[in-house]
Amino acid sequence: MKLLKSALLASVMAMPMAGAALADTPPNALIVAQNIDDIVAIDPAQAYEFTSGELVTNMYDRLVQYDAEDPTVLAAGIASDWQMDAASRTITFTIREDATFHSGNPVTPADVVYSLGRVIKLNLTPAFILAQLGWTPENVDQMVTAEGNVVTVKYEGDFSPAFVLNVLAARPASIVDMKTVMANEVDGDMGNAWLNANAAGSGPFKLDAYRPAQLVRMSAHGDYFKGAPKMDSVIIRHVAESATQELMLESGDIDLARNLTPDQIAGLDASAIKVDTFPQAAVHFLSFNQKTDSLTDPAVWEAARYLVDYKGMTNSIIKGQMEVHQAFWPKGFPGSYDETPFSYDPAKAKAILAEAGIETPIKVELDVINAAPFTDMAQSLQASFADAGISFEILPGTGSQVITKYRERTHEAMLLYWGPDFMDPHSNAKAFAYNSDNSDGSYAATTTWRNAWAVPDELNKKTKMALTESDPAKRLEIYRDLQAEVQKESPIVIMFQAAYQVAMDTNVSGYVNGATSDFVFYRLVDKD
Incomplete structure (x- = not known):
């Protein structure tokens, strides 16, 4: 039986530890565990x-x-x-x-x-x-x-x-x-x-409390023009550890767990917990800062594409959460380029480096968000790149620390992900195939600028041409060409497209998680 008691709500907000007595969440509040740092x-x-x-x-x-x-x-x-x-x-x-x-x-x-x-x-x-x-x-x-x-x-x-x-x-x-x-x-x-x-x-919810890397609490906007949300409140707890999220979900202290690993998903009790999978527009990539001399040779970029264990990761640490995708616009959206020509081949990578006269070992610092599945992915890359003499030193940090470092162009290599700012292929084309001013003082919110990659003029011109093309079919074809060129030669190695899995109590319905983070909606959520 679910009881709405202030003491119970307070205990939920205090994030009870595993091993506590089974406690259901209040019926009119949705409690979410998520890494929000x-x-x-x-x-x-x-x-x-x-x-x-x-x-x-x-x-x-x-x-x-x-x-x-x-x-x-x-x-x-x-x-x-x-x-x-x-x-x-x-x-x-x-x-x-x-x-x-x-x-x-x-x-x-x-x-x-x-x-x-x-x-x-x-x-x-x-x-x-x-x-x-x-x-x-x-x-x-x-x-x-x-x-x-x-x-x-x-x-x-x-x-x-x-x-x-x-x-x-x-x-x-x-x-x-x-x-x-x-x-x-x-x-x-x-x-x-x-x-x-x-x-x-x-919007449908108003902000009651926000404590960075701790808590977000929202309450329903009763006068919302499309109708008040079904939940009186949504509480998002910052829980970085996926194991803690799993324990909280199984003990009834939360309704949704947003960051479980594939192994944890597979081990859930299906009679009490359900898992919904949502295709995502985010692409995951490894990038090399062109301010680091050892990473500027295109041969290093090419070799890197053969040092990612794509299938190994999608069959294990990111199973069900990502699929192999090697172009900057996600599969399933108009204008996507779905060819995946690269596979794990360390012998070929070694030959590429040797032919270019690249001396190994190459030591590289790799920044990564200190949460699942990113740390596991970083360890996989560390192991597979070592096969060709590229040694990654993994530098874990909070999401805000890693992103801030990326924006400042002070990293060497970066394991990160990117989602479109709006649902048009130009959003990602500008991020991955355009950089008209590579100077430090010309900040741009793009992967190209943040990796200090001076994009060739021809690519810059083609990106502009795609934006102004009036014929819809021709426009999408230009974007496919751009993706093929960036896929072939750039310091940004695109590896995967996300598929987002959310574990929740079986009584939760109406949760909507669209293709990007801007399409996460709590307004229709209900608890039976």
């Missing part, structure tokens, strides 16, 4: 991590958005409808009248104009997504305007309106409560510091 920021204008994307999606709305009912369909959000005019590069949005922020303030066209302009003016990590539309701090107030109940969005560039809509459905286009944010502005930061500890959205 990758979060650097939760302000939608700055949030650029996987877990922060999940939070933003559940606490904020956008003009148009992918939603829980069907994460593959671009649906109405704060805008009830819209009209597109490709000739004048303009989209007009009618703002719905039944949306309210968590503060009780109505969502207005002025909030939309403020929110989109705020991202550009702050110019933090994800601002480049909206800046693609030709928006700058100097012109954004003319490019996004409001009159009555209509917001007019103008853009520069030969983009299809569909591309623009996908950009506006991305995380940084989330609408914030202008009055609340401005009331918490400090020294002209447009509320950035406050929004990294609080939230001011209109």
